[in-house]
Amino acid sequence: xxxxxxxxxxxxxxxxxxxxxxxxxxxxxxxxxxxxxxxxxxxxxxxxxxxxxxxxxxxxxxxxxxxxxxxxxxxxxxxxxxxxxxxxxxxxxxxxxxxxxxxxxxxxxxxxxxxxxxxxxxxxxxxxxxxxxxxxxxxxxxxxxxxxxxxxxxxxxxxxxxxxxxxxxxxxxxxxxxxxxxxxxxxxxxxxxxxxxxxxxxxxxxxxxxxxxxxxxxxxxxxxxxxxxxxxxxxxxxxxxxxxxxxxxxxxxxxxxxxxxxxxxxxxxxxxxxxxxxxxxxxxxxxxxxxxxxxxxxxxxxxxxxxxxxxxxxxxxxxxxxxx
Amino acid sequence: xxxxxxxxxxxxxxxxxxxxxxxxxxxxxxxxxxxxxxxxxxxxxxxxxxxxxxxxxxxxxxxxxxxxxxxxxxxxxxxxxxxxxxxxxxxxxxxxxxxxxxxxxxxxxxxxxxxxxxxxxxxxxxxxxxxxxxxxxxxxxxxxxxxxxxxxxxxxxxxxxxxxxxxxxxxxxxxxxxxxxxxxxxxxxxxxxxxxxxxxxxxxxxxxxxxxxxxxxxxxxxxxxxxxxxxxxxxxxxxxxxxxxxxxxxxxxxxxxxxxxxxxxxxxxxxxxxxxxxxxxxxxxxxxxxxxxxxxxxxxxxxxxxxxxxxxxxxxxxxxxxxx
Numbered sequence: 001x002x003x004x005x006x007x008x009x010x011x012x013x014x015x016x017x018x019x020x021x022x023x024x025x026x027x028x029x030x031x032x033x034x035x036x037x038x039x040x041x042x043x044x045x046x047x048x049x050x051x052x053x054x055x056x057x058x059x060x061x062x063x064x065x066x067x068x069x070x071x072x073x074x075x076x077x078x079x080x081x082x083x084x085x086x087x088x089x090x091x092x093x094x095x096x097x098x099x100x101x102x103x104x105x106x107x108x109x110x111x112x113x114x115x116x117x118x119x120x121x122x123x124x125x126x127x128x129x130x131x132x133x134x135x136x137x138x139x140x141x142x143x144x145x146x147x148x149x150x151x152x153x154x155x156x157x158x159x160x161x162x163x164x165x166x167x168x169x170x171x172x173x174x175x176x177x178x179x180x181x182x183x184x185x186x187x188x189x190x191x192x193x194x195x196x197x198x199x200x201x202x203x204x205x206x207x208x209x210x211x212x213x214x215x216x217x218x219x220x221x222x223x224x225x226x227x228x229x230x231x232x233x234x235x236x237x238x239x240x241x242x243x244x245x246x247x248x249x250x251x252x253x254x255x256x257x258x259x260x261x262x263x264x265x266x267x268x269x270x271x272x273x274x275x276x277x278x279x280x281x282x283x284x285x286x287x288x289x290x291x292x293x294x295x296x297x298x299x300x301x302x303x304x305x306x307x308x309x310x311x312x313x314x315x316x317x318x319x320x321x322x323x324x
Numbered sequence: 325x326x327x328x329x330x331x332x333x334x335x336x337x338x339x340x341x342x343x344x345x346x347x348x349x350x351x352x353x354x355x356x357x358x359x360x361x362x363x364x365x366x367x368x369x370x371x372x373x374x375x376x377x378x379x380x381x382x383x384x385x386x387x388x389x390x391x392x393x394x395x396x397x398x399x400x401x402x403x404x405x406x407x408x409x410x411x412x413x414x415x416x417x418x419x420x421x422x423x424x425x426x427x428x429x430x431x432x433x434x435x436x437x438x439x440x441x442x443x444x445x446x447x448x449x450x451x452x453x454x455x456x457x458x459x460x461x462x463x464x465x466x467x468x469x470x471x472x473x474x475x476x477x478x479x480x481x482x483x484x485x486x487x488x489x490x491x492x493x494x495x496x497x498x499x500x501x502x503x504x505x506x507x508x509x510x511x512x513x514x515x516x517x518x519x520x521x522x523x524x525x526x527x528x529x530x531x532x533x534x535x536x537x538x539x540x541x542x543x544x545x546x547x548x549x550x551x552x553x554x555x556x557x558x559x560x561x562x563x564x565x566x567x568x569x570x571x572x573x574x575x576x577x578x579x580x581x582x583x584x585x586x587x588x589x590x591x592x593x594x595x596x597x598x599x600x601x602x603x604x605x606x607x608x609x610x611x612x613x614x615x616x617x618x619x620x621x622x623x624x625x626x627x628x629x630x631x632x633x634x635x636x637x638x639x640x641x642x643x644x645x646x647x648x
Contacts, residue, residue, distance in 0.1 A: 024365055024467070025467065025469060028470075028550065029403070029469050029470050029471075029550070030369060030399040030400075030402035030403050030470070030533075030534060030535060031367045031368055031369035031399045031400060031402070031403045031405065031458075031460075032367070032368050032369065033365050033366070033367050033403070033462065033467045034365060034366040034367075034368065035365045035366070035464070036360055036366065038362040041348055041357050041358060041359045042357070042358040042359070042360065042366060042459075043355045043356070043357050043358075044355055044356050044358065044411065044443075044444065044457075044459070045354060045355035045356070045411070045444055046411040046412075046413045046444060046445060046446055046455070046457055047413070047446050048413040048415055048446050048448050048450075048453075048455065049448075050415060050448055050449075050450035050451075051450075052450075053448055053449055053450055054448070075354040075355045076354075076355060078354035078355070079353070079354050079355045079357070081355065087368065087369070087370040087457060088370075089370045089371070089372040089413075089455045089457075091372055091374060091453055119368075120368065120369060120370060121370060122370050122371050122372050122455075124372050124373075124374055124377055124378070125374075125377055126372075126374035126375075126376075126377055126451065126453060127374075127450065127451035127453070129372075129415055129450060129451070129453050129455075131370070131372060131413045131446075131453075131455035133368075133370055133411060133413075133457040134355075135366075135368070136355075138357065140359070143348070143349065143357045145349060145353050146352075146353050146354070147353075209354075210354060211354060226352065226353070
């Protein structure tokens with residue numbers, strides 16, 4: 001099977017190429033040609049997934065396809081951007097038709113759900129690696145950055161925290177979760193939900209936003225680092241109300257300290273972490289009441305240089321680092 | 325060293341982020357934000373390089389960085405597109421500072437030469453793989469495709485053909501090339517020249533264009549396949565004048581049949597292969613005379629269903645297929 005047959009068989013999804021997506025030329029030439037509306041900017045991000053680092057070695061191919069696109073869509077959500085197109089660079093040790101078919105189904109299901117078109121790619125032989133580059137659009141000047149937090153802003157998150165970390169530990173070490181809870185956490189690890197619709201609401205009100213991929217404390221520190229640069233100050237920190245961290249039933253079912261550990265430092269949740277200026281909070285809450293979205297206020301941006309809990313204890317940062 | 329330090333140390337090139345590139349947000353957020361001019365379309369392509377497939381295992385890190393960007397720029401050249409931005413997804417088995425420093429220099433030298441800005445990326449731990457996504461711009465409706473060839477069009481190529489294949493064989497099998505010629509061919513393999521300036525001239529006149537990555541016959545057949553679909557006919561082929569294939573001094577120095585084999589089926593040359601309609605040829609030649617570019621006419625598009633030489637012998641297609 002040639003590279004061309006492989007793409008035709010597994011990555012040409014009839015009915016998913018919509019003209020509304022402004023695709024001038026899709027798969028099949030040297031490059032794709034795409035067109036943005038005049039008042040739009042391009043938002044783009046690339047992420048690679050490799051086994052043993054981004055997903056456990058024995059992860060189902062469907063889930064690998066799903067997650068590879070999900071983590072990239074999450075980056076678009078963090079920017080307040082609408083998904084438009086993506087490309088796929090797939091490195092495979094061999095042609096395994098069952099694997100490819102399931103991988104393709106997982107990828108397609110998410111592409112369909114978020115109306116994003118596959119416009120190009122590359123397949124090559126080598127150790128399994130999946131690189132996806134997503135491209136989205138945002139109205140001129142409306143993208144959401146990490147660097148806009150100021151003292152007094154309220155800190156919010158979507159969904160629940162720590163489930164993916166609990167799922168990973170449960171898979172790796174046979175961690176003691178009841179069957180149903182273990183299944184839930186594994187699902188959260190393997191099929192994260194990109195918070196695209198939530199992002200559409202958040203971007204109207206938020207001063208800063210990031211997706212929680214490295215762990216809450218680590219990602220909050222990214223917001224603080226970038227915002228310090230913009231404010232030209234070292235005096236920017238956060239006070240977190242740990243009792244408010246949103247936990248799933250699964251995490252409520254385990255030891256509280258362990259659950260808090262997962263919620264604070266566990267990566268791979270792909271929830272959005274964002275800050276809302278005090279004077280926009282009531283409007284934000286009003287809008288969010290009308291939605292089905294789960295937003296939880298977990299703290300406040302301060303003019304101190306640390307992340308602390310309400311008792312002023314510094315919180316240890318221990319996010320995920322591929323190279324440690 | 326964290327992922328953030330790694331990017332700051334090796335992939336933040338002072339003075340290379342130019343505001344003329346319409347970069348609203350570069351490295352350091354969840355995604356880059358970029359802006360095209362209203363009359364422009366986005367041209368984008370992704371390519372992955374892995375050792376042993378896209379470059380010999382012992383290739384110098386400088387050359388790997390160089391080639392990874394070069395092959396992607398070549399895709400933009402084949403589309404008639406101006407380079408704007410790129411992202412890098414780098415999977416590394418370990419942090420090797422010498423390797424990273426040289427890789428970064430190779431990448432930077434080419435980025436500088438072709439005025440393309442690195443706007444985002446991702447580093448992860450795993451078997452060495454380099455994915456680059458290039459993004460370029462083209463005036464609305466001016467992109468160059470594979471599918472516009474019609475009978476009577478003249479077939480042209482840039483540069484010389486077969487050098488990279490000779491270089492690869494020379495490295496792998498100790499092929500008998502004189503030292504200087506071997507060095508030249510190795511250079512052609514490791515540091516291909518993206519034909520971006522040539523593309524600017526070609527796109528005004530050409531009916532179809534592709535870059536020679538899989539081998540002349542294979543890539544010509546891609547032009548024919550796509551053009552057959554557009555013309556709704558099977559009767560499209562090519563007649564090549566083998567005596568006109570442009571060969572370097574290195575290839576002139578070896579057995580003629582072997583040289584022809586390299587030129588016809590060797591991949592990795594990254595020259596542009598394009599077709600010029602009969603009625604534009606004199607204008608094209610006039611423009612090319614004023615340039616320094618090397619263009620060679622090697623044949624004609626026919627209304628037969630094959631690629632043949634001037635004696636009407638069918639030419640065997642044996643392009644590179646990663647999965648054979």
